[in-house]
Amino acid sequence: MPADTTVVIIGAGPAGMSLANFLQRRGVSCVVLEMRDRAYVEGRQRAGVIDHRAGEIFAEFGLDGPVAAGGPVETLLEIRTDGVPRLLDVPALAGGRPSRLVPQQMLVQRLIGTFLDGGGDLRFGALDVTPHDLGGDRPRVTYRDADGGEHELSCDYVAGCDGFHGVSRRSIPEGELTTYSFDHGIGWYTVLADSPAPRYPLMAVSRHGFAAQFARGPRASRFYLQYRPGDDPRQWPDEHTWSQLRLRLGDESLPAGAITGREVVEMRSFVAEPMSYGRMFLVGDAAHIITPMGAKGMNLAIADAYVLARAIIDGDGLDEYSATCLRRTWDYQEFSRWYTEMVHDAGDDSVSGPFRRRLALARLDRLFRSPPAAAAFADLMAGTEVSRASP
Ligand code: APR
Numbered sequence: 050m051p052a053d054t055t056v057v058i059i060g061a062g063p064a065g066m067s068l069a070n071f072l073q074r075r076g077v078s079c080v081v082l083e084m085r086d087r088a089y090v091e092g093r094q095r096a097g098v099i100d101h102r103a104g105e106i107f108a109e110f111g112l113d114g115p116v117a118a119g120g121p122v123e124t125l126l127e128i129r130t131d132g133v134p135r136l137l138d139v140p141a142l143a144g145g146r147p148s149r150l151v152p153q154q155m156l157v158q159r160l161i162g163t164f165l166d167g168g169g170d171l172r173f174g175a176l177d178v179t180p181h182d183l184g185g186d187r188p189r190v191t192y193r194d195a196d197g198g199e200h201e202l203s204c205d206y207v208a209g210c211d212g213f214h215g216v217s218r219r220s221i222p223e224g225e226l227t228t229y230s231f232d233h234g235i236g237w238y239t240v241l242a243d244s245p246a247p248r249y250p251l252m253a254v255s256r257h258g259f260a261a262q263f264a265r266g267p268r269a270s271r272f273y274l275q276y277r278p279g280d281d282p283r284q285w286p287d288e289h290t291w292s293q294l295r296l297r298l299g300d301e302s303l304p305a306g307a308i309t310g311r312e313v314v315e316m317r318s319f320v321a322e323p324m325s326y327g328r329m330f331l332v333g334d335a336a337h338i339i340t341p342m343g344a345k346g347m348n349l350a351i352a353d354a355y356v357l358a359r360a361i362i363d364g365d366g367l368d369e370y371s372a373t374c375l376r377r378t379w380d381y382q383e384f385s386r387w388y389t390e391m392v393h394d395a396g397d398d399s400v401s402g403p404f405r406r407r408l409a410l411a412r413l414d415r416l417f418r419s420p421p422a423a424a425a426f427a428d429l430m431a432g433t434e435v436s437r438a439s440p
Contacts, residue, residue, distance in 0.1 A: 052200075052203070053203055053204070054079055054170075054202055054203075054204050055072070055206065055361070056078070056079040056080075056204055056208055057079070057080055057180075058079055058210055059082050059215065060210035060212060060215055060335070061157070062157065062350070063160075063347045063350045064210035064334070064335070064354050065208065065211070066160035066161055068332060068357060071355065073164060073169055074111060075362045077358075079170070080170045080204075081164075081169070081172065082172050082175035083172065084178065085174070086173050090173070091154055091157055091161060093154055094310075095346075095347070096153045097263065098150060098348070099117055099148060100431055101143065101146035102352065102433065103347075103348045103351040103352065104117050106355045112163065116160055117149060122148075122150075126250050126252070127247070127249040127250065128254075128416070129252070130255070130410070131255050131299065132299025135417050136249065137423060137426075139430050140427070142423045142426070143427035143428050147431075148430065148431060148432075150264070174194060175192040177191075178190060178192040179191050179216065180209075180220045180329060183207065183220065183221075183328055184328075187203055188203070188327070189202065190207060207329040208329075208357060209329055209336075210332045210350075212333070212334040213319065213334045218321055218331055218336070227321070228322075229321075230318070231317065232315070233316035233317065233386070235275060235393055236315050236316070237273045237276070237316070238274045238283075238311070239274075240272050240308045240311050241271050241308070242269065242271075242306045243307045244269065244270045244306035246264030246266070246269070246270055251263070252392055253298045255296070255299065257293065258276075258277075258396045258397045259392050259393050260272065260274050260293070260294055260297035260298055261273040269309075274294065274297065275396065276313075277397075288305070291303070291305040316389060317340070318338060318339055318386070319338045320337045322371070323372075324337075324371040324374050324375060325370055325371045330357050330370055330371075332357055334346065336374070337349065337382070339382055342388040342392070343388050343430065345381040349381055356374055366437060369437055372438035373437050375438075376438050377433065384429045391409050392413075394409035395409035395412075
């Protein structure tokens, strides 16, 4: 006989571990199956911001302290245009709703620790995880453990929280999903360096291209540099990286620190509709990916997990899960595209053309001249309310 639980959660990233904790706090049984080991999952560095809305969600489940605390509150955002700095007080513009800097690996570590301390059932190294009977009343999930032992769980619901490359979305029969993919045609070279944190999170647009600098603790920074299509920044000597950063940030005195990590990010977006099939619900990156502009990826995962948890806990709203989450997903996709276009078009006009550069500079300028425009921007940065869609 398969072991029983209410929800099998596939994947222990931000989506899966948020959902697991929400359910645990309300006494709903769940089992989390994660194919990697604990060290891998807890060490994966990606997103870094919990928006205000996500903070409220954690607070609703009493997880604000154990999970979301400690990160300094993000206050001013500096946008530097051709070397000229301007500051936006994003939390104030959003009506006093600050976001927090909480690196993804720290959030995931805390979510895992809290769940396990509460007696949660989290199984690392679960291989060949396969959902079955998703269209029926009692789905099953099978997997193999590291010693080759075969296991089967039966449940009421399967939560597919296994990221873009996971098995959940692939288990949905062909023809049941409509997918939307978009390549923004923009690449970033990101480097982690032993370089003092900037005073404020910093984005710079200039004719040399887009660059950004964010704190990673007091003595380290993560830098982002747009690169031209066809270029391979992994071949750049470090001295070239530093000279590009100085040019783009308009800061001749930026010290060159040791570069401890390098990555290339291609800006892509993806959405799968609907975000459910039978008794399986897709949560987070399993259903959608978004560009890093606006820092909404992890927050979307947390917000999806919240909608699903509430519907399961309340026994009401599962039919609307997909429509509710897609409404916010498309809203954030639009925001992220708008933001991406603005800061990249405003730079090197050999990529976007001089007309689009002028449009993008006008958009940027509007943020500093028009309080309603700035408030709309800040509202999305803080995260929008999760309103329930009608079926
Ligand atoms: N079986 C079990 N676990 C799996 C499987 C599988 N077949 N495939 C993937 N996983 C696990 C991965 O190892 C990972 O730990 O699912 C987890 C998915 O986590 P994420 O990819 O981080 O996705 P999600 O939880 O939706 O979080 C999305 O994280 O990285 C960011 O930009 C992303 O900020 C966004 C957020």
